[in-house]
Amino acid sequence: MRLAELSERSGIPTATIKYYLREGLLPPGERVSATQAEYGEEHLRRLGLARALIQVGRVPVATARDVLSAIEDEGLDQGSRLSTAVEAVPGGRPSTAGPKEREAARSRVAELRERLGWQQVTTSCGQEALVEAVATLMQLGYPCALEDLLPYARLTGELAVHDVDMIERFAAPTTQLEAAVALTVLYEPVLLGLRRMAHAEESTRRYSGAPDGA
Template sequence: MRLSVLSERSGISTATIKYYLREGLLPPGRPVNATTAEYDEGHLRRLRLVRALIQVGGVPVATAREVLGYVDDDSLDHRARLGGAMWALPQDTGPAGPDEEDPAAASARAEVDRLLELLGWECARGSAAVSPAHRSLVAAVAALRRLEYPWDAERMAPYAELMREVARRDLDFMETYGSVAERTEVAVAAAVLFPPALLALHRLAQQEETSRRYGTG
């Protein structure tokens, strides 16, 4: 397809597509002549991913380029490509992040580590020292403990098990795609787009359960 058709099918302007091409976010099309190139379904799929990263997820262009570098790196195995792409995405470490000097943060870190041991999550325990997700959880638990909510490993464990089931379903969905590159693209898009959907579902579920327990009105 020509650039104009790619623009029409993707809903992204030709000027923006040309910008993505210059920034290395979209691979070049097949040259037809000195001024024209042909694009295929892979370009359309990549454009949708770039839009999810930049326009929906607010990921900076440089970060998006790094993430896509892992997606396209055929020298890496499946786990390395997926892990690298996930690691390169911006991570939310909470409003202020865990304060290393704060006793609540130290207590929260110990409780999170106890949770991971209780669950037997060896990979998560092994990467805890450098994991943005670990820091984010510590910051959240520390905030709860400052408010004197008893959020300990035993209380977190059922939630963690539910999230492990969500992770299983994420990977089941990803594995419906054929190539490693496609699977990694899907995982990256899901990492950006699924959290808002899961948060909305959580709130709807809370609304429904509140109504069931306490009535409406």
């Protein structure tokens, strides 16, 4: 297919495709003349993943280029490729906690992983985001003991099974990678919204109409 058809089928403007080509996010097409090239289905799949990383996941172009190279490594299995793609998505906000709280938070997260039997992943973006969040909780004096964190961890373990089941609905490995990035980004607001709705429901159930001190 020519560039115009690639643009039409992918839904990505030709100017953006040319930018992706210049930045190395998309491999060159097969030259058919001095000014035209042919593109195949692999280009279409690669475009979908690049769009998921950059437009949905807000991943910087340079990072997206590295991720796209990594997940094309034939030495990686599909699980490693999925992890690489999802890990590229930016995590939580940095904590203002000091070194003491961060060290304590890191120990708390390691203890949590051990209790759950989760494999230690020292380079995990998710783990670092969790450390930052727990460090902030410690700094501000809010509950974040192991027993406070375990219910969240167990529920997210169940959600992870559902997430991967949804990703496996897509047959092509590259499409699974695109879906992994997109669903990571798009379902986090779903989780936040549902949690807040559930809080409102539970607060109403407990306190609505109850007299002070009851």
